[in-house]
Amino acid sequence: MCQGACAGRVGGRIPGTQRALSGLDGAQAYVLILAGYETTANALAFALYLLSANPGKRDALLAEVDGFGRARVPTLHDLDR
Numbered sequence: 001m002c003q004g005a006c007a008g009r010v011g012g013r014i015p016g017t018q019r020a021l022s023g024l025d026g027a028q029a030y031v032l033i034l035a036g037y038e039t040t041a042n043a044l045a046f047a048l049y050l051l052s053a054n055p056g057k058r059d060a061l062l063a064e065v066d067g068f069g070r071a072r073v074p075t076l077h078d079l080d081r
Helices: 002-009 023-053 055-068 076-080
Strands: none
Touching: 023 055
């Protein structure tokens, strides 16, 4: 059932090659793509919920972001801060 639908959604071929995806490979690629999207979206939504439920933590986070400065681009050296 998923062989045709999943292979079709990921293009049916491995990018950069002429090799076709098998039904199982296509289904796994499709699930991994969706799983990555859904878990990221859920993690961000839950983090925003927790920040909205804890105004003190939200204010501390905003102070840290504002203290960094909005006009400059972060660099590798900022990780030590």
